[in-house]
Amino acid sequence: xxxxxxxxxxxxxxxxxxxxxxxxxxxxxxxxxxxxxxxxxxxxxxxxxxxxxxxxxxxxxxxxxxxxxxxxxxxxxxxxxxxxxxxxxxxxxxxxxxxxxxxxxxxxxxxxxxxxxxxxxxxxxxxxxxxxxxxxxxxxxxxxxxxxxxxxxxxxxxxxxxxxxxxxxxxxxxxxxxxxxxxxxxxxxxxxxxxxxxxxxxxxxxxxxxxxxxxxxxxxxxxxxxxxxxxxxxxxxxxxxxxxxxxxxxxxxxxxxxxxxxxxxxxxxxxxxxxxxxxxxxxxxxxxxxxxxxxxxxxxxxxxxxxxxxxxxxxxxxxxxxxxxxxxxxxxxxxxxxxxxxxxxxxxxxxxxxxxxxxxxxxxxxxxxxxxxxxxxxxxxxxxxxxxxxxxxxxxxxxxxxxxxxxxxxxxxxxxxxxxxxxxxxxxxxxxxxxxxxxxxxxxxxxxxxxxxxxxxxxxxxxxxxxxxxxxxxxxxxxxxxxxxxxxxxxxxxxxxxxxxxxxxxxxxxxxxxxxxxxxxxxxxxxxxxxxxxxxxxxxxxxxxxxxxxxxxxxxxxxxxxxxxxxxxxxxxxxxxxxxxxxxxxxxxxxxxxxxxxxxxxxxxxxxxxxxxxxxxxxxxxxxxxxxxxxxxxxxxxxxxxxxxxxxxxxxxxxxxxxxxxxxxxxxxxxxxxxxxxxxxxxxxxxxxxxxxxxxxxxxxxxxxxxxxxxxxxxxxxxxxxxxxxxxxxxxxxxxxxxxxxxxxxxxxxxxxxxxxxxxxxxxxxxxxxxxxxxxxxxxxxxxxxxxxxxxxxxxxxxxxxxxxxxxxxxxxxxxxxxxxxxxxxxxxxxxxxxxxxxxxxxxxxxxxxxxxxxxxxxxxxxxxxxxxxxxxxxxxxxxxxxxxxxxxxxxxxxxxxxxxxxxxxxxxxxxxxxxxxxxxxxxxxxxxxxxxxxxxxxxxxxxxxxxxxxxxxxxxxxxxxxxxxxxxxxxxxxxxxxxxxxxxx
Numbered sequence: 001x002x003x004x005x006x007x008x009x010x011x012x013x014x015x016x017x018x019x020x021x022x023x024x025x026x027x028x029x030x031x032x033x034x035x036x037x038x039x040x041x042x043x044x045x046x047x048x049x050x051x052x053x054x055x056x057x058x059x060x061x062x063x064x065x066x067x068x069x070x071x072x073x074x075x076x077x078x079x080x081x082x083x084x085x086x087x088x089x090x091x092x093x094x095x096x097x098x099x100x101x102x103x104x105x106x107x108x109x110x111x112x113x114x115x116x117x118x119x120x121x122x123x124x125x126x127x128x129x130x131x132x133x134x135x136x137x138x139x140x141x142x143x144x145x146x147x148x149x150x151x152x153x154x155x156x157x158x159x160x161x162x163x164x165x166x167x168x169x170x171x172x173x174x175x176x177x178x179x180x181x182x183x184x185x186x187x188x189x190x191x192x193x194x195x196x197x198x199x200x201x202x203x204x205x206x207x208x209x210x211x212x213x214x215x216x217x218x219x220x221x222x223x224x225x226x227x228x229x230x231x232x233x234x235x236x237x238x239x240x241x242x243x244x245x246x247x248x249x250x251x252x253x254x255x256x257x258x259x260x261x262x263x264x265x266x267x268x269x270x271x272x273x274x275x276x277x278x279x280x281x282x283x284x285x286x287x288x289x290x291x292x293x294x295x296x297x298x299x300x301x302x303x304x305x306x307x308x309x310x311x312x313x314x315x316x317x318x319x320x321x322x323x324x325x326x327x328x329x330x331x332x333x334x335x336x337x338x339x340x341x342x343x344x345x346x347x348x349x350x351x352x353x354x355x356x357x358x359x360x361x362x363x364x365x366x367x368x369x370x371x372x373x374x375x376x377x378x379x380x381x382x383x384x385x386x387x388x389x390x391x392x393x394x395x396x397x398x399x400x401x402x403x404x405x406x407x408x409x410x411x412x413x414x415x416x417x418x419x420x421x422x423x424x425x426x427x428x429x430x431x432x433x434x435x436x437x438x439x440x441x442x443x444x445x446x447x448x449x450x451x452x453x454x455x456x457x458x459x460x461x462x463x464x465x466x467x468x469x470x471x472x473x474x475x476x477x478x479x480x481x482x483x484x485x486x487x488x489x490x491x492x493x494x495x496x497x498x499x500x501x502x503x504x505x506x507x508x509x510x511x512x513x514x515x516x517x518x519x520x521x522x523x524x525x526x527x528x529x530x531x532x533x534x535x536x537x538x539x540x541x542x543x544x545x546x547x548x549x550x551x552x553x554x555x556x557x558x559x560x561x562x563x564x565x566x567x568x569x570x571x572x573x574x575x576x577x578x579x580x581x582x583x584x585x586x587x588x589x590x591x592x593x594x595x596x597x598x599x600x601x602x603x604x605x606x607x608x609x610x611x612x613x614x615x616x617x618x619x620x621x622x623x624x625x626x627x628x629x630x631x632x633x634x635x636x637x638x639x640x641x642x643x644x645x646x647x648x649x650x651x652x653x654x655x656x657x658x659x660x661x662x663x664x665x666x667x668x669x670x671x672x673x674x675x676x677x678x679x680x681x682x683x684x685x686x687x688x689x690x691x692x693x694x695x696x697x698x699x700x701x702x703x704x705x706x707x708x709x710x711x712x713x714x715x716x717x718x719x720x721x722x723x724x725x726x727x728x729x730x731x732x733x734x735x736x737x738x739x740x741x742x743x744x745x746x747x748x749x750x751x752x753x754x755x756x757x758x759x760x761x762x763x764x765x766x767x768x769x770x771x772x773x774x775x776x777x778x779x780x781x782x783x784x785x786x787x788x789x790x791x792x793x794x795x796x797x798x799x800x801x802x803x804x805x806x807x808x809x810x811x812x813x814x815x816x817x818x819x820x821x822x823x824x825x826x827x828x829x830x831x832x833x834x835x836x837x838x839x840x841x842x843x844x845x846x847x848x849x850x851x852x853x854x855x856x857x858x859x860x861x862x863x864x865x866x867x868x869x870x871x872x873x874x875x876x877x878x879x880x881x882x883x884x885x886x887x888x889x890x891x892x893x894x895x896x897x898x899x900x901x902x903x904x905x906x907x908x909x910x911x912x913x914x915x916x917x918x919x920x921x922x923x924x925x926x927x928x929x930x931x932x933x934x935x936x937x938x939x940x941x942x943x944x945x946x947x948x949x950x951x952x953x954x955x956x957x958x959x960x961x962x963x964x965x966x967x968x969x970x971x972x973x974x975x976x977x978x979x980x981x982x983x984x985x986x
Contacts, residue, residue, distance in 0.1 A: 030080050034069040036100030037082075044094040046968070051090045076109075084109040088135070095119035096141075101127045111135040113159065116974050118142070121160075126151035135159040137183060138977040145170055145184075154178060161185040161207060162977035164831075168192075169213075174199045183207040185231065186980050190214070193232075198223040205229040209255060210980075212236060217261075222247040231255040233279065238262070241280075246271045257281040257303065264288070270295040279303040281327065286310065289333075294319045301325040305351065313338055313357075318364070322346055329353040329375060337361065342368035353399065354378040361388040369393060377401045377423065385429060386410040394418055401425040401447065409448070411436040418442060420809065425449040425471065432456075433472075438463045444805060445469040449495065452476055457496075462487045466805040469493040473519065477501060481520075486511040490803055497543065498522040505549070510535040514803070516721070519543040521567065526550065529573075534559035541718050545591065546570040553592075555580040564730070565718020569593040569614075577621075582606050589716030593617045600631045609714040710735060711742075721795075731791060740776065741791040761787075767833065771825035773848060773858040792856055798844035801912050808939050812947045814853045815909045819954060820979045821855035822847060826902060827976035829857075830895045840893050842901035843879040844908055881914055886966055896966035902975070903961025906954060912937030922959055930955070954979075 041055050054073045070077035076084035083106050092115040101124035108130050117139040126148030128134075134155060141163040149158070150172030158179060165187040173182070174196025182200070185207040193213060197206070198220025206227060213235040221230070222244020228251060237259040245254075246268025252275060262284040269278075270292020277300060285307040293302070294316025301324060302317075309331040317326070318340025326341075329351045336359030341347060343364050350365075353375040360383030361376070371392045377399040384407035385400070395416045406428040413422065414436025421444060429451040437446070438460025445468060446461075453475040461470070462484025469492060470485075477499040485494075486508025494515060501523040509518075510532025516539060526548040534556025536542075540563060549571040557566070558580035566588060573595040581590075582604025590606065591614045598620030601607055612627030622631040711734045722729040727745040734740060761778045768774070774790040797818070800806045810818070822842075829837040839846075841859060848856045884900035907915040907922070915922075918935060932952055933942065943951060957978065963969050970978075 030068050030070065030077075033082050033100070033103055034072075036103035037069055037072075037075075040094075040098045040100060043098040044092060046091065046093045049091055051087075052092075078106065081106040083107060083130075086111045087115070088112065089114035091115065092117060096122055096125075099124075101125060104128065106130055108154075109133040112139070113137045114978060115139055116970060120144075121146050121149070121165075123148045125149050128152060129154070131155060133157045136163065138162040138974075138980075140971070140973055140977075141165055143167070145189075147172055149173070150175055152176065156202075157181045159183040161187070162980050163187050164973070165189060169194055169208075171196045173197070176200065177202065179203055181205040184211070186210040186977065188212060192216075193218055193221075193237075195220045197221060200224060202226055207231045208235070210234040214238065216240075217242055217245075217256075219244045221245065224248060225250065227251055228274075229253045232259070234258040236260060240264075241266055241269070243268045245269060248272060250274060252276045252298075255279045256283065259283050261285060265290050265293070267292040269293070272296060274298055277301045280307075282306040284308060288312070289314055289317075289328075291316050293317060296320065297322070299323055303327045304331070306330040309333055312336070313352075315339060317341065318343060325349040327351040329355065331355055333357055335359070337365075340364050342370070345370050348372045348394075349374075351375040352379065357381060359383070363388075366390040371395050372397075374398045376403065379403055381405060383407075385424070385427070389413075391415045392419075397421040399423040400427065403427055405429060408432075409434050409437075409453075413437065414439045416440070420466075421445045423447040424451070427451055429453060433458055433461075433477075435460050437461065440464060442466055442805075444809070447471040448475070450474040454478065456480075457482055457485075457501075459484045461485065464488060465490070467491055468803070468806065471495045472499070473497040475499050480504075481506050481509070481525075483508045485509060488512065489514065490805060491515055493517045495519040496523070500524060502526070504528075505530055505533075505544075507532045512536060514538055516562070517541045520547070522546040524548060528552075529554055531556045533557065536560060538562055540720055541565045543567040544571070548572055550574070552576070553578055553581065553597075557581050558583050561585060562720060563588060563718065564716050564720040565589045565713075567591045568595065569617075571595050573597060575599075577602055579604075584717060589713045589718040590614060597621055601628070606717070609716065711740075727786075739791045741773075741789040743787045743789065745785045745787065767837075769825055769828045771821040771854065771856055772828070773856045789858065790856075792848040792850050794849040794851065794853070796845050797847040797849060797855070797909070800849065801844065801908075804939060807912050807937065810853065811940060812943045812951065816947075816950060816954065817853065818847070818849070818855040819906050819909055822857060822902065822905065823972060823976045823979050825855075825857045826898055826972040830898065830971070831973045836895065838893055838895055839898050839901075841879055841882075842898055842905055843882045844905060844914075845879065847905070881916070884966065885964055894966065895972065896969050899961050899969045899972060899975075900966075902972065903958045903969075906958040906961070907935065910936055910951065910955065910958075912939060919962060922955075923962055923964075927956070927959075 038055065041052060051073065067080065069075050069082065070080065074085060074087045074090065075082055082104050085107060086109065088111045092112070095118055097119060099122070101122065107128050110128070110131060110133065113135045117136070118141065120143035121136070121141055123146045125146060129151070131152050132154050134152065135157065137159040142165065144167035145160065145165055147170045150170055153176060155176050156178050158176070159181065161183040162185065166189065168191030169184060169189055171194040174194055177199060179200050180202055181204060186209070189211040191213065192215030193208065195218040198218060201223060203224050204226055206229065209231045214237065216239035217232065217237060219242040222242060225247060227248050230248065230251060231253065233255040238261065240263035241256070241261065243266045246266060249271060251272050254275060254277070257279045260283065264287030265285060267290040270290060273296070275296050276298055279301070281303045286309065288311030289304065289309055291314045294314060299320050300322055305327040310333065312335035313328065313333055315338045318338040321344045324346055325348065327349070333355040334357060337352065337357065339362045341362055341364050345368060347368055348370055349372060357379040358381065361381060366388055367390055369392060372394050373396055380403065382404040385405040386407045386409070389410065389412070391412050396418055397420060401423045402425070404427065408431030409424070409429060411434045414434065417440070419440050420442050423445065425447045426449070429448070431453065432455035433448065433453060435458045438458060441464070443464050444466055447469070449471045454477065456479035457472065457477060459482045462482055465488070467488045468490060471493065473495040479501065480503030481496065481501055483506045486506060489511060491512050492514055494512070494517065497519040502525065504527040505525060507530045510530065513535060515536055518536070518539060518541070521543040524547065528551035529544065529549055531554050533554055537559055539560050542563065542565065545567040551573065552575035553568065553573055555578040557578065561584065563584055569591040574597065576599040577592065577597060579602045582602035584606040588606035590610065593614055594617030597618040601610065601615065601621060601623035615621055615628065622629045624630060711732045720728050721731050727743050730742045730744065732740055732742050764775050765777060773792065776788040776790070778787050779785070794800065800810065826839065829839060839857065846857060846859050848858050850856060882901040882904045884897040904915065904919065907918065911918065922930065932948065932955065935955060957975060960970050
């Protein structure tokens with residue numbers, strides 16, 4: 001086709017020669033350029049691109065054919081020759097190998113960004129000697145940047161960001177003296193930053209973030225006196241910040257976060273008078289924060305978190321009149337906060353948690369009405385709490401826990417109407433809970449635990465309809481538990497333990513149908529446990545121990561199918577243990593010691609792990625295990641039971657030790673290494689992802705087995721947090737203090753001996769990506785087979801969308817962040833893993849959120865081998881409603897199936913529920929017929945114009961993912977690049 005079009009143009013020129021010599025030359029040049037562009041178009045993989053319909057052979061016969069290709073879409077000319085080519089976001093899928101670099105001698109502007117252009121950048125790029133503007137960003141270009149690009153001496157903009165380019169940055173780029181903007185971000189570039197960049201004295205923007213660059217920041221960067229944006233974050237840069245950066249007096253944005261930079265902050269940075277944002281978090285900076293930072297009069301955002309800064313916070317930070325965000329958490333800072341913080345009422349976010357700060361909260365913060373989020377937890381702040389905080393109309397989140405505050409809770413908290421989280425646990429607060437708390441209609445979490453609160457729980461707490469977590473444990477509260485708490489139907493977590501609460505177990509607590517954790521232990525509650533307990537079907541942990549409950553254990557416990565831990569010890573319960581309890585799916589971690597129970601212990605999975613310590617202190621229990629008398633058995637039977645018990649005990653100890661293989665050792669060796677490293681370094685918050693889990697295998701096997709039994713409690717139902725087709729997931733706290741998720745698998749021991757299976761598991765444990773749930777290890781023996789994952793406390797996206805108040809917490813920016821995180825993870829799995837990993841079951845159930853609402857994909861890569869017959873990729877369909885249509889007739893799962901599921905999930909994130917029939921509406925309607933408001937979650941406010949435009953673009957992307965033809969769907973790499981718009985992106 002390309003050759004035919006090329007010849008057609010030349011036949012036209014021969015048949016219709018121009019009478020004017022100059023016109024003849026122009027026509028000849030135009031024909032040559034048109035033919036060359038048609039040849040390039042012919043190499044595209046998507047020939048049906050509607051945006052390029054004007055680029056065709058038929059236009060040759062038109063009357064204005066002498067102006068070809070100047071009349072074609074995306075092209076501009078001067079004197080009949082192409083000087084501008086702008087095909088940005090034109091859905092081009094092809095390479096640059098046939099691009100007419102030598103046939104466009106007058107090209108000045110070339111923009112091919114936001115397409116699916118793959119392959120390398122040809123060396124012929126250097127032939128475009130007149131080029132001023134070059135943008136290849138957000139494509140799929142790979143291999144090295146050709147040095148010939150350094151021949152383009154007229155370039156003012158060079159944008160190659162968001163590709164897959166590798167190798168070093170050509171030092172010759174430093175000779176392009178006319179450059180104003182250089183973007184090489186979001187690639188796989190290695191090596192150091194060339195010192196020759198110091199010659200680019202016209203440069204305004206330098207983007208090198210999200211690469212693999214190493215070495216120091218060249219001091220020559222300080223020569224770039226026109227620079228406004230210096231973005232070097234997310235690399236492996238080392239060494240100190242050069243003092244010469246203080247010469248960049250026009251700098252407005254400085255991003256150095258997530259590197260390995262060290263040393264103190266040069267005081268010279270205080271000369272950057274126009275600086276708006278300084279983000280140098282997550283490095284190894286030390287020393288004190290320089291006083292000169294107080295000179296940055298235009299600073300809006302200052303991020304110094306997760307470093308090793310020490311000393312006091314300079315009072316001069318109080319001079320920053322435009323400061324909106326201040327994040328200093330996870331350092332070693334001491335002393336008081338600056339007295340004048342927020343003196344001008346602009347501060348919205350202050351995070352100083354996990355330091356060694358002391359003193360009272362400054363008076364200026366009491367009147368800081370602009371505050372939205374505040375974290376003071378994990379310090380040594382003291383003073384009278386009621387005198388240090390005022391009324392904050394916009395405050396959403398505040399954490400004051402784990403400090404030394406005293407005094408009473410002020411009634412003023414009831415006037416902070418936007419408050420969703422109030423945490424004041426682990427302080428020295430006295431007095432009662434103010435009834436004004438009941439006016440906080442948006443409150444999701446209230447933690448007043450481990451204080452000295454007294455009096456009764458106010459009944460108005462029952463008006464907090466949005467409440468998800470209520471923690472009042474370890475106080476001196478008295479009176480009865482208010483019946484009104486039964487109105488908190490969305491409540492997930494309730495802990496009233498270790499108080500002096502009396503009366504009965506309120507029947508209305510049975511209305512808390514979503515509750516998964518209830519702890520009423522260590523109070524003076526009495527009377528019977530009501531049968532309404534059976535309504536709490538989601539409950540996984542129930543602790544009623546150390547009270548004065550009487551009567552029998554209700555048979556309604558059999559309805560608690562999610563129960564994992566049940567503690568009824570140290571009460572006055574009597575009668576038989578109901579056999580219905582044995583019908584729970586179990587095994588259950590149950591403690592019924594020190595009651596008045598009698599009769600046989602029922603047989604069943606719920607009691608399989610019962611020990612003598614968990615049944616002692618009762619007057620007449622009997623059963624078939626060591627420590628209890630047998631129930632009405634003859635001496636011969638007793639002997640048999642005794643011997644059987646011994647054999648069972650031996651097998652219980654030896655079988656796992658003999659059956660466990662090297663991955664068990666590797667897993668716990670890694671965790672022990674993690675624990676020892678934490679102990680030796682004196683820190684509590686070490687990222688488990690940074691521990692090499694296959695590096696140590698030298699610990700005693702018996703000790704390791706004991707640890708795993710303790711960590712998972714033999715897969716007790718108390719710790720079960722979810723169930724799926726391949727197994728149940730448990731929450732487990734390890735001896736090191738780490739919390740992990742353990743997925744116990746069904747029918748797996750026979751697979752564990754397969755070499756391919758073990759190799760795949762080992763490969764999956766080596767996957768490290770911030771948006772993929774980390775797999776720490778695998779263990780299998782004759783009793784159990786399980787996978788151990790990172791634990792994410794917010795749970796699944798599906799669960800959050802099902803709870804209205806939690807869904808409202810996910811505003812549009814958080815939702816866009818979730819979509820972006822999922823895209824990054826899938827791109828990594830499809831394009832950065834070898835072999836590629838196809839998830840095959842992307843749905844809102846498999847997207848977990850961390851405390852910062854970052855999305856993490858779970859259950860990746862394991863579905864292929866979790867079926868005995870899954871010898872190929874076609875044995876498993878995904879979740880109904882997310883599966884690509886081609887699966888119905890090909891029964892074959894490819895990366896494009898994940899892309900389709902991503903499109904469905906993207907719509908679900910925007911709508912707040914599965915889109916259902918909206919998919920057909922979206923695909924059958926033209927873009928101009930689609931109303932964005934019909935596709936958005938009505939529980940949120942309609943977005944502002946900026947977010948609305950972004951959502952419209954994301955919707956367009958989702959539409960492309962849902963194309964019925966798999967080959968017409970974009971790749972996840974392209975999607976990920978498209979969503980990556982820089983460090984200030986949503």
